[in-house]
Amino acid sequence: MDANGHGLTLEAIRPLFPLLERNSAGAILVDEASRLIWINACYCRLLGIDDPTSVIGRPVIEVIPHTRMPEVVRSGRPILLDIMENQGRQLVVTRLPLHDPTSGRVNGAVAFIVFDDLEPLAPLIGKYRRLQHDLAVARRALARRGSRYELADFVGASPTVLEVKRRARLAAGRTTPVLLLGETGTGKEVLAQAIHGDSPRGVHPFVAVNVAAVPENLLEAEFFGVAPGAYTGADKRTRQGKFQLADGGTLFLDEVGDMPPALQAKLLRALQEGEVEPLGSNEIKRVDVRVIAATSRDLEAMVAEGSFRSDLYYRLNVLRIQVPPLRARLADLGILCETILGRIAAESGEPRAEITAEAVAMLQQHDWPGNIRELRNVLEQTLALSEACSVIDIPELRAALPLSAQAPQATTPASSLRPLADIVADAERSALRDALDASSGNKSRAARLLGIPRSVLYDKLAKLSVNPDT
Numbered sequence: 130m131d132a133n134g135h136g137l138t139l140e141a142i143r144p145l146f147p148l149l150e151r152n153s154a155g156a157i158l159v160d161e162a163s164r165l166i167w168i169n170a171c172y173c174r175l176l177g178i179d180d181p182t183s184v185i186g187r188p189v190i191e192v193i194p195h196t197r198m199p200e201v202v203r204s205g206r207p208i209l210l211d212i213m214e215n216q217g218r219q220l221v222v223t224r225l226p227l228h229d230p231t232s233g234r235v236n237g238a239v240a241f242i243v244f245d246d247l248e249p250l251a252p253l254i255g256k257y258r259r260l261q262h263d264l265a266v267a268r269r270a271l272a273r274r275g276s277r278y279e280l281a282d283f284v285g286a287s288p289t290v291l292e293v294k295r296r297a298r299l300a301a302g303r304t305t306p307v308l309l310l311g312e313t314g315t316g317k318e319v320l321a322q323a324i325h326g327d328s329p330r331g332v333h334p335f336v337a338v339n340v341a342a343v344p345e346n347l348l349e350a351e352f353f354g355v356a357p358g359a360y361t362g363a364d365k366r367t368r369q370g371k372f373q374l375a376d377g378g379t380l381f382l383d384e385v386g387d388m389p390p391a392l393q394a395k396l397l398r399a400l401q402e403g404e405v406e407p408l409g410s411n412e413i414k415r416v417d418v419r420v421i422a423a424t425s426r427d428l429e430a431m432v433a434e435g436s437f438r439s440d441l442y443y444r445l446n447v448l449r450i451q452v453p454p455l456r457a458r459l460a461d462l463g464i465l466c467e468t469i470l471g472r473i474a475a476e477s478g479e480p481r482a483e484i485t486a487e488a489v490a491m492l493q494q495h496d497w498p499g500n501i502r503e504l505r506n507v508l509e510q511t512l513a514l515s516e517a518c519s520v521i522d523i524p525e526l527r528a529a530l531p532l533s534a535q536a537p538q539a540t541t542p543a544s545s546l547r548p549l550a551d552i553v554a555d556a557e558r559s560a561l562r563d564a565l566d567a568s569s570g571n572k573s574r575a576a577r578l579l580g581i582p583r584s585v586l587y588d589k590l591a592k593l594s595v596n597p598d599t
Contacts, residue, residue: 284580311452314502333378356410386426
């Protein structure tokens with residue numbers, strides 16, 4: 130300790146001065162109170178200091194406003210190759226803590242400027258920034274590995290579909306739980322993934338679990354994880370549950386109505402408290418998860434009969450989206466068929482098949498209990514059963530379509546029948562107008578809503594004589 134109370138004496142570090150003078154563009158030394166106890170001539174010239182003795186003993190932050198020396202002294206950790214702004218210049222600085230050899234405590238720090246001109250480093254800095262950008266892109270892609278769908282993948286432009294999309298966009302901008310209600314095969318998971326992808330959590334994981342597909346005795350472990358040796362045969366390592374895997378992102382609970390009552394209470398606590406307790410552990414794990422739940426069951430009726438907890442229902446039912454069945458949106462059938470046939474072609478690598486207006490009209494006679502999933506199955510069967518089929522017409526459909534969809538409507542008077550092509554054309558006109566209305570006449574957006582290329586939209590507008598300005 131010198132006469133000024135400094136933790137380091139000049140005599141102790143004086144042998145380093147020539148080295149720092151020769152190999153740096155500036156160097157300083159501070160004591161355990163982050164007071165300046167030495168500064169070399171190069172740093173004085175850089176700072177415009179005529180008399181070095183005038184700054185000795187002053188807090189270093191007063192002499193060099195942007196320095197991080199107090200942080201190094203406080204933490205005891207070095208800061209290597211840091212870029213510091215000083216009087217409009219960018220300096221590359223390395224800072225090292227100094228430790229008392231007896232006690233080991235930090236009693237000062239030394240800093241030296243490695244570069245005072247970044248121009249020679251421009252190629253290296255540019256490469257570093259590109260690598261950082263590529264890394265960020267890769268991380269986003271990896272985080273979205275569980276989210277494959279966007280809102281455009283929920284195809285259709287009927288009024289009910291447009292309302293579903295409006296609510297989905299609303300949900301994407303919020304962090305509240307979402308409850309998707311609708312029959313099986315209507316596209317609830319597509320919506321869940323689209324909401325996640327469009328939300329601020331889209332760069333974090335999307336984790337889905339089908340409650341109905343997991344045996345009841347395994348559900349708790351599936352949700353909350355398992356501690357090592359929690360039961361006979363358990364892994365010796367910690368197994369994370371779905372809540373922990375979805376931390377920061379979205380947990381999609383499909384068929385939540387099938388959840389047993391005992392687990393409903395634990396799920397409610399996890400949602401309310403934001404914490405989970407792995408099976409066989411006394412340790413609480415904090416989690417930050419946004420929950421989207423879906424079910425094909427009538428939860429309100431289940432609450433009334435006591436098979437589903439009312440408090441859990443109200444916790445999940447914050448933003449509710451009713452997903453319509455296919456029979457309630459038959460105007461979208463033509464667009465859906467085109468989209469599905471395009472996806473089948475992309476997946477199989479075979480040429481894309483087309484479907485006639487008469488075939489679409491025949492599909493409209495079916496009530497579609499399996500919804501869009503059933504529609505895809507019918508189209509896939511049709512292509513599989515028809516060798517080298519490039520156009521799907523009524524004969525090709527008959528082999529795959531259920532008999533109920535092929536039977537004529539006996540109650541329909543012959544006088545009210547219209548040509549099938551006219552029925553389909555009217556349905557497409559209606560869908561086009563709805564999409565243009567919803568997009569305020571923006572054709573690119575209307576095409577995205579319909580799930581078709583913009584060129585196809587223009588062809589249909591011309592073919593069907595739809596004036597977008599009326």
